[in-house]
Structure formats: C-alpha cells, structure tokens
Amino acid sequence: MNDTELRRLLTAAAEDVRPSQPASAGWERADRVRHTRRVAGAAALAVVLLTGGTVLALRPADRPAPPASPTASPVPSAPPVQRPPDELTYPADPLGRLGDPVTAPLSARPVRQALALYQPVNPETGTESRIRVLGDDGLVRDLDVVTPARTRDAEGNEAVPLKSGSLSPDGRTAAFAQTDEVVVVDLTTAKVRRYPLKGYLEHVLWAGDRLLTGDDDTTYEVDPSTGGTRTVPASPWDLVTPDPADRTDAWLELSGTRMSLTRIRQSDDGTHRGSGPLDFRALPAGNRVEEFYGRGWQRGDLVARAGWISTGTQSGLEGVALLNAGTGVVTRLLDLGRDRWKGCCEVLGWDRDGAVLVRHDPGGLLRWQPQTGEVTGVVRDLYGEVSLAAG
Missing domain, CATH: 1.20.5 (Single alpha-helices involved in coiled-coils or other helix-helix interfaces)
Structure with missing residues (x-):
C-alpha cells in the first residue's frame, strides 16, 4: 500500500x-x-x-476518578436514657440574672415582657421572700403591687403562692391562686385585678391567653381580662400545660400514679374522655416512671414531666420523662440520680429551641435537649420557686 x-x-x-x-x-x-x-x-x-519508523500513538490519559463526595456521618440519636455530665457547664443565658438583686419596684418600672418570676425561699427555715420579676431588659423588679398569701387546702396545708404556671407564655401577665379568688397582674402596667371564685384554689396554669385555676373539686377556665369563667372537667393536679399555639378545647391529663394519659374534649353534646396506659417499650428493659410530680408541659406532640423513675438496677431516682401525647409512648428519660431533695427536679417548661427547663436542686436550673442528650446549667444557687415564660 x-x-x-x-x-x-x-x-x-x-x-x-x-x-x-x-x-x-x-x-x-x-x-x-x-x-x-x-x-x-x-x-x-x-x-x-x-x-521501521517509530510512531507513538498518544492519547490523553484517563482522568482520575473524582474522589467520592464525603457523606455526612449521621448524627447518632441520643440514647433513650440520658444523664447529665458530672460537671455542668453554664453558658451565658438571660435567665442567669434571676438571682440578681432587685433594682426597682414594678410599680415604678413595669416590664415590656417578663422572662421569669422568682420567689426566694430560705433553704434552712423555709421562709419565703417577696416575688421578683426578671424583665427582658435584664433588670429584676420587686412585685410590690400585690403580696399574695400562701395557698392552702381544706386541711390547712400551705404552700408558697408562686407556682410554676403563674407566668403567662408571653411574659406579660402573672396569676396567683388564692382562697376564694384568683389574682391577675398585668406586668406591663402593674395593674391588679381580683376575680372571686369559690374554693381553696391552689393551682394556676396558662393555656395560651386563657387561665386555668382550681382545687381538688373544681377547675375553672378564666378570661383574665373580664373574669368570665367556665368549669373544665379535669384535675388541676394532673392537667398538662398545653402548647401555647394550640387553641383547641382538648385537655390532657397525665396521671401521677396510674401511668395513664387522658384526652378530654368538650363539645355541645357533652364531655368526651379517652384514656390509655403509658407505653414504656421504647426504653431499655426495666426503665420506667413509677410516679409523676409537678406540672406536665406540652410542646407539639411531646409532653415533659418530672417523676420518680427506675432504670433497671435502681429505683426511686429523680428524673424527667418525655412522651408522645398522641400515643402515650415514653421515648426518653433523664436520670438525675438519687441524692437530691425529694421532688427536686420539677419541669418548668420548654424553650424556643426545643429544650426542657428543669429545676435542679439544690438551688439551680438546667436545660435538657432530649434529641441530642445535651444538658447544661442555666443558673446556680437559686433556692425557691420559679415560673418561666416558657410553654
């Protein structure tokens, strides 16, 4: 060729x-x-x-295969039974000023919004001091416009007037149960309203902008602006504080001892109740709640409440349970140990980031993030009763 x-x-x-x-x-x-x-x-x-010529057939070398794109390692889900670290850290927090000294009376300097109410109690004598108001400006006021009396029951048992549910979710109004009346304070104007109601009222909690108060016999829903009332067929001891965003007439009761969850709905044809037992099968064997105490707090489909728990090898531990409000399945436990004051660790609500705020006696508050298991301190040496604008 x-x-x-x-x-x-x-x-x-x-x-x-x-x-x-x-x-x-x-x-x-x-x-x-x-x-x-x-x-x-x-x-x-x-x-x-x-x-016999030398021909080099040159072609570009194959491109090296691109490195595999790094896949994000899935964040391991937090274990169902969690514990705080041995040493809590205390990141900067607006609530950290709860223990600051009073700087002004509320009457002279009303708040735009309160972050918390605090009533100091002497741990040695049990004597309470006046209620304080922490504003969103970081200043602590004396609630000088009213001095609520201790609540009492028909047998004469008394308790300090500030309750965990006293402060409204928007931080603008405070309420105090009293014998035969409920006292409502507008913290933005320092004005006080008193609404007569029959009974040894011991409890208050807010459902959005609605106020509930009651005793062993009757629970009232009160319009805090007008004093208009209706009765609610639920126990004030076991009522769960609803999510502030929920405007339905459905109420949840979380029994303290029967380990059951009851949904109560009122309609024109009467009151409807549906109850079911709590389900602990999502927890490791032997882990459960033996008895609840304090107020339960709802956020979306979740309810957090303190109680005495068992963890398989130990019982009578202080703890907090997280459960699904629709199914009754208990999904998380926070084990706070045994060497604490009885009933030390009441839940005080949720923050906007989905963390649960918990008393941590002696004398402190902590923040628990159930989804990650992170537990951090909020404030130390805070002896007494606290109510937060957290719902």
Whole structure:
C-alpha cells in the first residue's frame, strides 16, 4: 500500500455521519465508517511495522476518578436514657440574672415582657421572700403591687403562692391562686385585678391567653381580662400545660400514679374522655416512671414531666420523662440520680429551641435537649420557686 492509498483510507475513516441524513441511512453509514476505521488502523500499523519508523500513538490519559463526595456521618440519636455530665457547664443565658438583686419596684418600672418570676425561699427555715420579676431588659423588679398569701387546702396545708404556671407564655401577665379568688397582674402596667371564685384554689396554669385555676373539686377556665369563667372537667393536679399555639378545647391529663394519659374534649353534646396506659417499650428493659410530680408541659406532640423513675438496677431516682401525647409512648428519660431533695427536679417548661427547663436542686436550673442528650446549667444557687415564660 502506497502513501496515496493510505491517505485515502484515513480520510474516509475521519468522516462522520451527517445529522441531516435519515436515521436508517445514518446507522448504515456509521457501520461503514467503523469498518473503514478498522481497516485503516490495520493498514497504518502495517506501514509502521514495515517502514521501521517509530510512531507513538498518544492519547490523553484517563482522568482520575473524582474522589467520592464525603457523606455526612449521621448524627447518632441520643440514647433513650440520658444523664447529665458530672460537671455542668453554664453558658451565658438571660435567665442567669434571676438571682440578681432587685433594682426597682414594678410599680415604678413595669416590664415590656417578663422572662421569669422568682420567689426566694430560705433553704434552712423555709421562709419565703417577696416575688421578683426578671424583665427582658435584664433588670429584676420587686412585685410590690400585690403580696399574695400562701395557698392552702381544706386541711390547712400551705404552700408558697408562686407556682410554676403563674407566668403567662408571653411574659406579660402573672396569676396567683388564692382562697376564694384568683389574682391577675398585668406586668406591663402593674395593674391588679381580683376575680372571686369559690374554693381553696391552689393551682394556676396558662393555656395560651386563657387561665386555668382550681382545687381538688373544681377547675375553672378564666378570661383574665373580664373574669368570665367556665368549669373544665379535669384535675388541676394532673392537667398538662398545653402548647401555647394550640387553641383547641382538648385537655390532657397525665396521671401521677396510674401511668395513664387522658384526652378530654368538650363539645355541645357533652364531655368526651379517652384514656390509655403509658407505653414504656421504647426504653431499655426495666426503665420506667413509677410516679409523676409537678406540672406536665406540652410542646407539639411531646409532653415533659418530672417523676420518680427506675432504670433497671435502681429505683426511686429523680428524673424527667418525655412522651408522645398522641400515643402515650415514653421515648426518653433523664436520670438525675438519687441524692437530691425529694421532688427536686420539677419541669418548668420548654424553650424556643426545643429544650426542657428543669429545676435542679439544690438551688439551680438546667436545660435538657432530649434529641441530642445535651444538658447544661442555666443558673446556680437559686433556692425557691420559679415560673418561666416558657410553654
């Protein structure tokens, strides 16, 4: 094969199928091209070998395979039974000023919004001091416009007037149960309203902008602006503080001892109650709540409440349970140990980031994030009763 014939073959091999041709003709043309390329390649190799020339067929090296994109390691879910670290850290927190000294009376300097109410109690004598108001400006006021009396029951048992549910979720109003009345304070104006209600009222809690108060016999829903009331067929001891965003007439009761969850709904045709037992099967064997205490707090489908728990090897431990309000399944326990004051660790509500705020006696508050298991301190040495604008 001479040079002229070789160039003719290489030219034919370089031709492409024209896109304007019909598909069938194109495929036939392509077959011919591929055949011609094979012939041309063989001829070219023969020429190289016959002439003894050195031909280097250079082609770009294959590109290295791109590195596998890093996949985010899934964050391991927090264990169902969690414990705080041996040493709590205390990140900066607006609530950390709860123990600051009083700077002004509320009457002279009302708040735009209160973050918390605090009533100091002497741990040695049990004597309480006046109620304080922590504003969103970081200043602590004396609640000088009213001095609520201790609550009492029919047997004469008394308790300090500040309750965990006294402060409204928006931080603008405070309420205090009293015998035969409920006292409502507008913290933005320092004005006080008193609404007469029959009974040894001991409890207060807020359902959004609605106020509930009651005793062992009756629970009232009160309009804090007008004093209008209606009765609610629920126990004030076991009522769960609803999510402030929930405007339904459904109430949840979380029994303290029966380990059951009851949904109560009022309608024109009466009161409907549906109850079911709590389910502990999502926890490791032997872990459960033996008895609840304090107030339960709802956020979305979750309810957090303090109680005495068992963890398989120990019982009578202080702890906090997290459960699903729809199914009654207990999904998390926070084990706070045994060497604490009895009933030390009452739940005070939720913060906006989905963390549970818990008393941590002696004398402190902590923040528990159930989804990650993180537990941090909020404030130390805070002896007494606290109510937070947390719902």
